Amino acid sequence: MELTDIWFLLIAVLWTGYFVLDGFDFGVGMLLPAVGRTETDRRVAINTIGPVWDGNEVWLLVAGGATFAAFPEWYASLFSGFYLPLLLILVALIVRGVAFEFRGKIDSPRWRRNWDRAIVVGSALPALLWGVAFANVVQGVPLDADHEFTGTVLTLLNPYALLGGLATLSLFALHGAVFLALKTTGDVRVRAAGLARGLGVAAIVTGGGFLVWTFLAHDRLWTAVPVLVAAGALIGTVVLNARGREGWAFLLTATAIVAVTVTLFGALYPEVLPSTTDPAFGLNTTNAASTPYTLTIMTWVAVVFTPVVVAYQAWTFWVFRRRLGAADIPAAAGLPARTDRTDEPVR
């Protein structure tokens, strides 16, 4: 196995980790108004991901950095070609990130409502756009001989990509619903489990359709295995969720997401960004890669430190393993809103 293949695999692993982890907190963010009818319930939902969402997001930063280092041509073509969707994702992640931190800082319904909107949109938009982006990567985009993207934003909004977007959107929403059912008690748990039923069907339809399309469009017989695994996992999720086996259901939605990325990267390999203009203009693991020296250094760093990172992140999940309910949420600690203060003496 060449170093370039190892790095293709490692980058697939990083994106998989990102989708499995940030996937559920995107889901929780999207479902915030649906599971949280009261302020306390919304806080219960947000606090299930409070300690971990930032660490989850770092998987994206490492995936991006690793792509830059291991396949600079891929990084350059991808992020300059997918400019507008990427900008939208960045804006969404920025707004969403500060929203988690800032929403409880001022004790005012209006303040919180605005940040809640930011959380919902900031979670749903990346969940949709990552699917659109990856579908386009697998399908290929118009690249010229210099590997430069020659299409427009409309090129990226084709039916296959839009289906991909709906697939990740519903998958992450389902993943988040199952996570919420696993991590909460009381009303939030009941509502999340109820939502998971409908979302499970949506994920099976859109995700199944997207995977079958991917499978048929590429001549990779073995990817039938992950497609079947994904289908089985999603059906299993719906069944186990209905029976209240939330831990298993969460494991299965995670499995489904892994199966989806395996299918996508499997359909892609050994290319990394095919060109629809001329196959010769496309990027693959060889012509997009860094030198063997850089890849060797990076391999050592990854081999030594990835297990350490996985270990302490897993420990975080263990520390915060308890379910949260309304009784766990302390009184709001935010400062009163300025506009609410009418009793202040005039100086």
Place this chain on the structure above:
Amino acid sequence: MNLDLARWQFAIVTVYHFLFVPLTIGLSVLVAGMQTAWYRTDDERYLRMTKFWGKLLLINFALGVVTGIVQEFQFGMNWSDYSRYVGDVFGAPLAVEGLLAFFLESTFLGLWIFGWDRLPKRLHLACIWLASIGTVLSAYFILAANSWMQHPVGSVVNTERGRAELVDFGAVLTNSTAVGAFLHTITACFVTAGMFVLAISAWHLARGQHTEVFRPSMRLALVTVLIASLGVVVTGDLQARLMTEQQPMKMAAAEALYDTVAPASFSLVTIGSLDGSQEVWSLRVPRILSFMATGSFDGRVEGINDLQAAAEQAYGPGDYTPNIPATYWTFRLMIGFGLLAGLLSVAGLWLTRRRARRALPRWFHTAALAGLVLPFAANSTGWIFTEMGRQPWAVYGVLRTADGVSPSVGTPLVLTSLVVLTLLYGALAVVEGYLMVRYAKAGPPPAGAATPTASDEPRPLAVAY
């Protein structure tokens, strides 16, 4: 057009990002120190300090993190040819930063925020230290990447593939420029955090409130700023010499020095023509520039004209001179703002000597509060100087900035991102400023608030969003 827009966008998002980062780095270490003091002495004052400054740290941290995401992706978005050319070298420290530093800071900060009642005291203390170490490590790796652009080492240019290739990763990590930049930046981070703590402490002390928390805070801030300022001067001196050796044009531009001279005087202020080439009036300190540049009072400092001619010989015809007024003024302002911060700490330490319990004079409180802008202004002008002084090079002597922009990205797109990010960052600055002021004014938690005790008993969380 695209080049200008892409450069403006880079400047805006990077300078904005760097408003939050130094405060995060310095303050996270100070908060870790406060919590250590509480852990060792069990003195509740230190716990209240930890909680108060910790809350401000978190408000600031949020913006530092989210604006950092843009930093990583804008290379691919606006500078795709740069990314293609340098990815083999530049990408490695960036990837290592993510794996070694970002995971550490984000994961352990999450554990610290929510772990007050969940983790044993000792382990909880370790979390804030690990998060702090993460921020410092992150600074090292990103500065190693940036320093390679300032002074490319450990790499060769492969003309066949049209790119720079890494041949010695150790050389990139131990680059003298990286070591110099790291020490200078880290000490500046402590000046920033110290001035921040000083300003807010002074505000409360001027009102005579929460003195049991803000007296020790101010003392800590003053000592931090003094030591760190000395560090900034020493490391700045080290950097000036490295710069003269590695980027003589940047040193000449910093001084608007057109003709080579020995010994060279340092101009405190110069009034001249707009491009800096004609001098109308100036206030000069003899031989100081020679000392700054070479470490000797008689040292020879090369001028812009000679360096321009030498560059044309080496790289072909072209303009190899950065924007002189911008480099001249940012260099001076950086030093000036930094020195003022240091002087303020000397004044403060003098006024509070022998633990004088007398009230501090009003002018000092005002100066300390106003001094809050100093470190931020120094950090920003310092970065603008460093990056503009390197122009027209993106990678010094290897790749021109103009050759790094994305050829496939149209002007409307670059303009869109410039406008969107500037507006978003402006709005967030207002929110952040509002929250910071509110929380700084609100003061520390009251004395006698429950001290955390870790246990697994089901009861409300100590801290929650």
